[in-house]
Every structure is written in structure tokens, then in C-alpha cells.
Amino acid sequence: MSPDLHTLTGAYAVDALDDLERRQFEEHLRECDACTDEVRGLRAVGATLGLAELTAVPASLHDAVMARVRTTRQLPPLADPAQDPSRVQSMLRRARVTSRALVAVAAALLVIAGGLGAIAVHEHQQAEQSQQLATQMSQVIAAPDAKQVDAGDSAKVIVSPSKGEAVFVGQNLPAVDADHVLQLWVLQDGARSVGLIDGSQPLLATGLGPDAQLGVTVEPSGGSEQPTTTPVLTVPLA
Template identity: 30%
Template sequence: MSGVTGTTGVDGTDDVRTLLGAYALDAVDDVERRAVERLVAADAGAAAELADLRAVAAELGGAVAGEPPAALRAAVLAAVAGQAQERPGGRAPGGARVDVQADTRADVRADVPADVPADVPIAPVVVPPPAPADSHPAPDERPLAPVVPLRRPRAVRWAGVAAALVVAAGVPGALALQQAQRAERAELAQAQVEEVQRRTAQQIADLLTDPSAVLVRGSVTGGGTATAVFTDDRSLFSATGVPEPEAGSVYQLWLVDEGVITSAGVLTDEGGSLVRLVDTGGVGSLAVSVEPEGGSQQPTTTPVVLLTQA
């Protein structure tokens, strides 16, 4: 951190204090570690600053590894849930179970000839009744012999069966394809969540090790503790133990610069923790107020915490 000299660094400079953030993250080599430990042993102010940085790193570590952003989490759940999954022979909209195979058998049964298994019914052949014994019909009125229907060629007879089997086989295949597509979307959404978390963790680490970083802590009205790490161009705000806002209300972060107040966005309350990394452009104060759901253009209530860079 800047502003403290008098201790020889690993490179012969007086800026071992700039390694405090890296030391808190266990991101120093053995030579730097010994230099920081000598500084902390000799300088009570550096020791206190290191303790604060370690506390912030612990808080933010839990925040970064916690629940993913609500929008991406919803996308993952939606992709995983998809549509209701039913086996072939699922339930119809009214709740009745549909047997795909039974319907298929019903469609092709009439096309199966008599030489197939006996459990397949055959369309009946109608034979005219015999003439009475005492009747003597004219030669041209004698009853005709029963007409035996000609069998269709084997390829034609089994065409319907084959088509039905193809349709039945395609049903589980289509369901498997849908499930694979949903799984792919879920994996993509999860990868996006992990990438956001990775970038956020890296940005926090970079900020904590920035030589210009200044750490400020304060109490939140109603409960909780807030911490801000200010640098020349970005700032990190975090708070823990804050009460959940009332229904219809949210926490909103503000940049305060010589009386000019600019919104830095609505904060998501994750189990009493708030975290936001913002581009401040050198602004030296951060404030949080409770606002109507959706946020406000300017604060409508007294801030519950105001952190100002000394």
C-alpha cells in the first residue's frame, strides 16, 4: 500500500508495504514473504493493515465462491429442467397414459396375413349362405364359390409394420436428442457462471495488490460491517452481516464526489453479504442506501453507510 516508507524492500526500495495485499492472498515468494514479515514485526500500522486485508480477502473469497448471479442461475435451472421428460408411452395432457407401442400395433394389425402368429386378428371373409335344398336355381343363378382374397406381395404387406417400427424407434431417439441439447445448454450456462466468478476473483486479487489501494471500514446502520478498497481507478465495496431489506426495497450503491452523487447499481443481498467492484475514476467515497425495488436515480433515504478515502 502507498504512503508508508522506511523499510527496505526486496528490491532495495522502501515499498515493502505494497506487498501486504499479495501477502494476504499468499501470492508472494519466500524472499518477499520474509520482507513482509519483518515489516509487520516492526510496524504496528502495517500489522493492522495486514489483518484488515486478510479479513477482506476471507470475506470476498466466500462471496466469490457463493451462489452464482441470479440471472445465470435461472438460465442453468431452466436448461436443466426443460420440458417434462416421459418415457415412450408417457401421459397425455389429461393425465391418461399413452402406449405408443399399442397404438402402433393397432395401426398395422389389419395388414398382417394369416400366416403370422395367431394373436394377430385377421379381417373376416364374407361367404354367401348356401341355397335352400329344395330350390333349383337356374344355371345362371347358382351361388358362386367363395372368393378367396389374394395376398399382397410380402414386401407390401410388411411395409406398414416396418414404418410403424421406425416411428416407434424414433420416439426415444428424439427424447435423447432433446435431453442432450438441454444438457449442452446447461453446461454452457454453468461455464459462463464459472468464467464470471474467475474474472471477478482475478479483479479482486489485482485490486488488493494494487500499490495505490487504500482500505476503509465502517459499520452499517441496522447491523453489519462494510469495507471499501479504493484505488486510483477502481474500488471494491463489500459488506457482511447486513439485514435483509424490507419487501419492495433494495440496497443501492452510490459514488459520492464533492457533492455529486452517481448510482453504481443495485446490490444483490446474498445471505447478508453485498459485493460490488466498480470503476470509480478516483472518486473517494462510496455510500449505500435503501431504495424502492428497481433502484432510484438519486438517494431517497439517508445512507446506511458512507465510506470515504482519507
């Protein structure tokens, strides 16, 4: 692990850290606004660069390639083909194998290119959504009536009653196995899911009334539509 955590923003943005490094760097992110902003920017730039590759191939390129194919000799000339027919057959077989291989490679490249394009679009959308979410959270934290409510050592929660929104950051929540997840709920006239808790990634709870609470439950992998267990953490927001 590099002693200078500020240099790992690029590796973190492209998911190139191992599990231990990622946990240590995420702990650093909670205390370093500069690195948080840099990671967000790197992810957005990466998505933008990916989208830049999604350029349609011009029709002229196809025509130019086909024109060269029609005028390019595929086999070298023989001094006297009739004197060495086996050589001709061998060359033809090699040509057919090479042609099939080139077609297979071309098809694979097209599949990869299409996949990368889809990934780039997805990453771009995620970057935009992350930016929008970060802006909303910043507005909650900067609201004139924003306050931190008591969640013990398990989480940090900042709520803005005027906006009816709260930012939740898990810290020392119970560990769960691979078949279960922690899910955050708004407890208000029933239960409404905020989302799955992923380490120290912040979650934004919206639509909060004056008597709303936040609750954390242990749910099956993928989450539930309604809580299936008793909350392991309940946070009154009043």
C-alpha cells in the same frame, strides 16, 4: 451441518446446500482463502466439463442408424397371418404406439440436451467473468496504496486511490423483504450503480474519483437505474 466445513466446497459449487448451510459456509469462505479458491476452481471445471458435451453428432451416425432401420425387422413373423388377423392388427397398433413414444422420448432428449448445452455455455461464461472479477479485486487489495476505510459494522471496504477502485463486502446491512433489494452506488457527480448486494458477495466499484463515496439504498426487486430512497449507508472513500 458437517463440522468440517472444508469438505463442503463441492456441494456449495453445485448449489447443493440448503439456505442455512449456504449461509454458514459463506461465513466460512470469508475467512478461508483455500476454500474460496477451490470453489472457484470447481465451478470453472464444472463449466468446462459441460462444454465438453457440446460435440456435434457426426453425419455418419445418422447414416448408420438409418441403415440399421432399413434392415431390422420391426414385427416378428407370423406362422400364418391369414389365420389370425386380429393379432396382426394388435401388433400394428402396439408398433405405432411404441414408435410415437420413441419419437416423443427422442424429442425430449434433444430439448434437454440443448438446454444443458446452453446452461453449460452460460456457466462457463460466468466462471470466466468471476475469475476476471476475482483477479481485479485481488489487485485492488494488493495495491501499494490499498487501505480499509471506515464503514462501521455494516461493511468492509478496501479502496486503492491509484487504481480508482474499491472492494465492498456487506456484513450487517439492513434486512429487506422479498419485494426489495439492497443496491450499491458510486456517489460522484450523481449516482452510478455498482450492482445488487447479495449477502456477503463482494462487489467491485470502479472509476472512483478523489471525492467519490459509496452508498447503499433499498430499491424495488431487480434494482433501479437511479436511487429512489435515501441511502441506509454512505461510505466516504477519501
